[in-house]
Amino acid sequence: MSGGGRDRNPKTDQQILVIIPAYNEERSVGRVVEEVKKHLPRVDILVVNDGSSDLTSVKALASGAIVLDLPFNLGIGGAMQAGYKYAYEKGYEVAVQVDADGQHESKEIRKLLDGLDEGEVDMVIGSRFLGDSEFKSSLMRRVGISLFSTVISTIAKQKITDPTSGFRAADRKAIQLFALNYPQDYPEPEAVVLLHQCRLKMGEVSVGMNRRYSGESSITKVRSVYYMVKVLLAIIVDCFKKPPVLKEEEERC
């Protein structure tokens, strides 16, 4: 376990932190950590155990990840932010978000990292709908996602095809922003808006995604309409919020 890269050399794998938030994912978290290790043997892997009542923490430790145990359940936003706070404090240059349910393919992480280097952007979103990647999902979800995509693309003034994707890589600036301020309930679409408000740049790369190893989407069919309305409201409210001010690192946001 290295302490992360504190020097400011060009990005190496040691300066990358893979953040895996996990809530009751004992069946899949170990496998996800091992997959990431297989494809990126030199990165640090942080599992944020969001107050699980099962063996998530033990399984993650056994598979060789660093484990952050939250004292109680904070929800996905709070858990992810804990990961970003860790990445910020330990001086990592890049943070990659990966789901603990095995939906995100570890072999695609490299694409995100390359996108971050080449595109000169602060955050790269792994999109299921960009280019030739094909992803089958229910009609309801596709309608919802295309609606979000339209709204968020309009706000961000750039095409974002998959704003709900939680498969992302963030650079130092975005890490700093997210450590300071990260949306709580349905963070992925709101984080895009936040990033835009702070004039950070983002891009998308095409990635493939798996079926989940275990568990259901946090969004069930019955709740999906409620979810859509709530997220849209949150996004509209976000547009009126005063964006946070980033300290030091000369960036007024």
Added chain:
Amino acid sequence: MLIKVQIVVGLLSIFLLWTTFELIRKNRLREEYAILWLFSGIVVLALSVWPEFLLSQFFARITGIFYLSAVVVIAFFFLFLIVLHFSVVISKLTDQNKNLAQRHAILEMEFKEFKKRHLFT
């Protein structure tokens, strides 16, 4: 008729004041919130003891409301402010709670690492 309303409102406000006082005494209510409740109670009590203000031509002319409805409206307004205040306080507490939990998790992890490195080797 007015005297009955005065008694009901007066008793209610005394009950409110007494409850607030008891909660403070038992340490179940922080003073900063207690002030709001005490203030509301005192205002309503004052209006029941001296209804003249609300009955005055002046008040009725500028507001167009009579005694009881005036008391209800005022009490409702105070409740509205208090509830709104609580929402703000709860939001702040939730945020602080979240930050504390995250801080706690990071410190605990660092402490475990420290113990492993320095105490058992």
